[in-house]
Amino acid sequence: MLKSLKIVLLFMVFISAAQAQKIGFVDSEYILNKHPDYKVVQEELQKQADVWKKEAQNLEQEISEMYKALKAEEVLLTEDMYKDRIQAIRDQEKAARAFNTRTFGVNGQYFQKQDELMTPLQSKIFDAIDKVAKRNGIGIMFDKAADLSMIYTNPIHDYSDFVIDELGIEENK
Structure with missing residues (x-):
């Protein structure tokens, strides 16, 4: 009985503490897309990815050419030579x-x-979110773009534009 009373009291304390918390949310995807550095990061990452994709395509092309050469010379090769070529192709694959x-x-x-x-x-964005949350007395801040399912959000609780202002990003209108 005493234990269940303690649990109920503890539960009530948590509920009252949670009710006293101001809650807000940001949309990190929206913020990222507004940040000019994000476009630079995306472009640099895409350039590097293109280099790696080209390298992967070159490896695949080499394998394809090895198969073509094997097919063209197949009748001229001894069994051991054929096995060596197949092994070389498998090693390349x-x-x-x-x-x-x-x-x-x-x-x-x-x-x-x-x-x-x-x-x-x-880090810049998280620092700005931290400043906005502290300035506005927000105890809990959610990210609308994260895997967290937000079924409904009242725009009055959206602090994304405050974060964009904190970052010093000019709105393109």
């Missing part, structure tokens, strides 16, 4: 898969580069 995994796979070079380029920008 393995190297191409390793390149793609190392470059575009989970935690690959592409994602590391993206993280490297985005971290400073994200």
Whole structure:
């Protein structure tokens, strides 16, 4: 009985504390798209991705040419020579898969580069969100663009434009 009373009292304290919190949200995707550095980051990342894609295409082209050469010379090759060529092609295919995994796979070079380029920008935005939240007395700030499902949001609680102002970004009208 005493334990359940403590739980009820504790629950009531949490509810009253939660009711006293001012809540707001931002749309980080909207903020990012307004930030001029984001376009620069996207362009730089795309340039690097294009270089890596070209390299991957070159590896695939080499493999294709190796298969064509094998097919053209197949009748002239001994069984051992044929097996050696097949093994060389398989080794090249393995190297191409390793390149793609190392470059575009989970935690690959592409994602590391993206993280490297985005971290400073994200830090600026998070600092601005922190300042806006403190200035407006907001206890809880949600991100509308995150995986959190927000079924309804009243625009009065949207602080995205305050964050854009804090970042010093001029509105293009």
